[in-house]
Amino acid sequence: MxxxxxxxxxxxxxxxxxxDLLEEENYTVSHARNGQEALDFTYSNKFxxxxxxxxxxxxNGLEILKELRQxxxxxxxxxxxxHQDKETLTQAFSNGADxxxxxxxxxxxxxxxxxxxxRHITSTTIETVGTYCIDExxxxxxxxxxxxxxxxxxxxxxxxxxxxxxxxxxxxxxFTSIWAVSEExxxxxxxxxxxxxxxxxxxxSIENIRGVGYRxxx
Numbered sequence: 001m002x003x004x005x006x007x008x009x010x011x012x013x014x015x016x017x018x019x020d021l022l023e024e025e026n027y028t029v030s031h032a033r034n035g036q037e038a039l040d041f042t043y044s045n046k047f048x049x050x051x052x053x054x055x056x057x058x059x060n061g062l063e064i065l066k067e068l069r070q071x072x073x074x075x076x077x078x079x080x081x082x083h084q085d086k087e088t089l090t091q092a093f094s095n096g097a098d099x100x101x102x103x104x105x106x107x108x109x110x111x112x113x114x115x116x117x118x119r120h121i122t123s124t125t126i127e128t129v130g131t132y133c134i135d136e137x138x139x140x141x142x143x144x145x146x147x148x149x150x151x152x153x154x155x156x157x158x159x160x161x162x163x164x165x166x167x168x169x170x171x172x173x174x175f176t177s178i179w180a181v182s183e184e185x186x187x188x189x190x191x192x193x194x195x196x197x198x199x200x201x202x203x204x205s206i207e208n209i210r211g212v213g214y215r216x217x218x
Contacts, residue, residue, distance in 0.1 A: 002028050002138055002140065002147070003026070003027045003028065003048050003049070003118060004027075004028045004029075004030070004045065004046070004047045004048050004049075004138065005022060005027050005028065005029050005030070005047060005048065005049045005050075005051060005114075006029075006030050006032065006038060006041055006042065006045075006047045006049070006050050006051070007019065007022075007029050007030065007031050007032065007051045008032045008033075008035070008038040008050070008051065008052045008053050008056055008061055008064070009031065009032075009033070009051075009053045009056070009080070010033050010034060010053060010055075010056045010057060011053075012033065015031050015033070018051070018080075018110075019031055021107055021110070021111070022111075022114070025111060025114075027114075030045065030047070033056070033057075034056055034057040034058040034059070035056050035057065035058045035059025035060060035061065035063070035064050036058040036059055037058075038052075038056075038059075038064055039059065039064060039067070039068075042068060042073065043152075044151050044152050045152065046138065046139040046152065047075055048075065048076075048118060048138070049075065049076050049077070049078070049114060049117055049118060050065070050068075050075055050076070050077040050078070051077075051078050051080055051114075052064065052065060052077060052078070052079050052080065053079075053080055053081060054079060054081045054083060054088065054092070055081075055082075055083075061079065061081075062088075062091055062092060062095055063095075065077055065092075065095045065096050065097060066095040066096065068096070069095065069096035076098045076099075076117040076118070077096065077097050077098055077099075078097070078098060078099045078100060078101065078113060078114070078117060079092050079097050079099075079100040079101070080100075080101050080103060080105070080110075081100060081101075081102060081103060082102065082103040083102075084102065098117060099113055099116075099117065101113060129162050129163075129165055130162075130165060130218070131143050131144065131218075132162050133145070134159065134162065136159075139152065139155050140155070141155060141158055141159065141162070143201065148200050148201070149200070150200075153178060153193060154193055154196055154197060154200075156177070156178045157174065157178055157193050157194075157197065158197055158201075158216075160173065160174065160177050160178065161197075161206065161214065161215075161216035162216060164215075164216070165216055166215065166216065166217055167215065168209050168212060168213050168214070168215050169213050169214055169215065169216075170212055170213040171187060171190060171212070171213050172213075173213065174190055174213065174214075175190075194206060194208075194214055202218070204217075204218065205217065205218045
């Protein structure tokens, strides 16, 4: 099981220290150094936990979590902050925080709090279709125990093809399943994603059904 953590910390040295600590526990850590970078990470990845500083460049940690919660993202979040004032901490919890640690903090305490917030991820059901192993909890797809490096759009498209293994998936199905109504999409965009998937799983694994769509055949 790959537990994915997003760390928002603008202090490079402190951030690297936290990454080393977390990776020793076999967590996979993505490190954002400003608020916009953190949001960009969430657009293309599914995380199991957020560790957020508050005073960071571009967009502060309070506003980031508020925006994520308003978008329906309920990923557990812990603030790592030097703030001591009641007003800031009250706002942090109002914006959707699950916990907080005041800097400086003990490394063991951080690991205990992280483990507590991840306790709900005690097991995961891996579904196998042909040579594909699907983990819908962590949004990953593997072939022969090798995890594919997929963006969220690529994951969603490949999952749609797998769910319809050896059946034709029409372009209309792809449009409605993968893209939101408000997003602009073209057939050219679909071709780009299909090409990327073919590069990952094999050129002959996906058949082009001319004028209709695509079919996963192996």
